[in-house]
Amino acid sequence: MSREHLSTELLLRRLDGELTAGERDAVEEHLGGCAGCRLELDNLSAISSGIDKYSADLYQPAPVAQRRALSAALESKPARPKVYAALAMAASVILAVGLSLTHQQPPAPVPHAVDTFIALPDSNESLSSAGAVVMQVEVPRDAVALAGVPAGEGNSGGLVKAEVVVGADGLARAIRFLN
Amino acid sequence: MAPDTGIAGVLNSEVSRAPNAATQVVRLFDEHRPGLFRYLRWRGSSAEEADDAIQETFLRLHTHLRSGRPDANLRAWLYRVAANLVRDDRKSGRRRFSQPLETEAAVTWSDPAAGPEQLLLARESTDRLQGAIERLPSIERECLALRAEGFRYREIGEICGIGTSTVADVLKRAFETLARELS
Numbered sequence: 001m002s003r004e005h006l007s008t009e010l011l012l013r014r015l016d017g018e019l020t021a022g023e024r025d026a027v028e029e030h031l032g033g034c035a036g037c038r039l040e041l042d043n044l045s046a047i048s049s050g051i052d053k054y055s056a057d058l059y060q061p062a063p064v065a066q067r068r069a070l071s072a073a074l075e076s077k078p079a080r081p082k083v084y085a086a087l088a089m090a091a092s093v094i095l096a097v098g099l100s101l102t103h104q105q106p107p108a109p110v111p112h113a114v115d116t117f118i119a120l121p122d123s124n125e126s127l128s129s130a131g132a133v134v135m136q137v138e139v140p141r142d143a144v145a146l147a148g149v150p151a152g153e154g155n156s157g158g159l160v161k162a163e164v165v166v167g168a169d170g171l172a173r174a175i176r177f178l179n
Numbered sequence: 180m181a182p183d184t185g186i187a188g189v190l191n192s193e194v195s196r197a198p199n200a201a202t203q204v205v206r207l208f209d210e211h212r213p214g215l216f217r218y219l220r221w222r223g224s225s226a227e228e229a230d231d232a233i234q235e236t237f238l239r240l241h242t243h244l245r246s247g248r249p250d251a252n253l254r255a256w257l258y259r260v261a262a263n264l265v266r267d268d269r270k271s272g273r274r275r276f277s278q279p280l281e282t283e284a285a286v287t288w289s290d291p292a293a294g295p296e297q298l299l300l301a302r303e304s305t306d307r308l309q310g311a312i313e314r315l316p317s318i319e320r321e322c323l324a325l326r327a328e329g330f331r332y333r334e335i336g337e338i339c340g341i342g343t344s345t346v347a348d349v350l351k352r353a354f355e356t357l358a359r360e361l362s
Contacts, residue, residue, distance in 0.1 A: 009351040018332050047357050050308045055327035058220040062212055074201040074241055
């Protein structure tokens with residue numbers, strides 16, 4: 001390494017602090033005795049400064065309303081992750097305890113084909129209903145309320161019984177409350 | 180899977196995390212919006228397209244944080260999501276324009292005390308570098324943009340979906356091209 005000039009890649013990685021420990025000493029030793037490589041390093045450094053300046057000049061401050069709009073959107077963000085979390089956990093529990101604790105019915109139609117089922121937010125109506133099943137689960141009433149889904153009346157220890165349409169892909173499509 | 184965790188537990192932890200997540204998102208927006216904006220402008224987004232993508236990126240970040248997913252490198256995650264959003268928007272036709280970088284960026288980097296001749300030379304140099312950068316292949320521009328934001332090669336590779344050694348090679352080619360064009 002000390003006889004041949006350093007490659008552009010090696011010099012660039014030296015400039016960027018990306019040399020390995022094994023390379024570092026050899027590169028520094030070479031630079032100490034090679035004016036040509038030091039000049040090349042200076043050239044790369046100058047280009048790097050130009051790139052940094054170019055990048056900095058692309059900046060424009062955020063529109064005044066952007067931050068406010070973000071805050072407002074975060075305030076009003078629907079609680080759908082809670083629904084998904086609940087249903088995902090419900091599915092997990094069902095799988096864990098086995099089919100004996102579930103009531104499996106024949107394949108169900110897609111959510112909108114059954115009036116009493118409520119399509120879950122963002123459920124994909126275009127997916128096939130083949131292989132879909134209906135599972136009975138118990139979901140905390142608080143979670144249902146937080147999700148903005150009408151769960152009907154009744155109280156059974158804070159839990160509400162529901163049927164969930166689960167597609168063959170394992171994703172919940174719709175829910176129907178039984179209470 | 181955590182079989183001992185009930186639904187109520189999951190929901191309670193979601194709720195307790197929510198206020199912190201929103202606050203954290205706004206803080207991260209303040210911190211990372213400048214870099215994300217520059218990055219998307221490097222990639223050819225207009226200011227409007229960049230701001231729209233950034234807004235959506237931080238809304239997704241909120242969901243990401245509330246889901247309790249790991250955020251080992253949240254900064255890299257932000258850049259990756261923002262880039263994907265712009266790409267998907269363009270594919271779907273929601274954005275019908277892909278603008279070249281505007282000349283407003285062509286501000287000379289020169290000594291304010293320099294004389295007219297030096298300013299002219301600096302301006303020429305600036306224009307040549309800008310032109311050279313904009314003619315680079317997109318992957319080279321992308322790697323340069325992320326490098327300018329201070330990302331390590333490994334992180335650049337993660338964001339661009341390429342290996343670390345490929346990043347080094349791409350950057351080398353970009354620098355060699357720019358050096359040739361400026362010589």
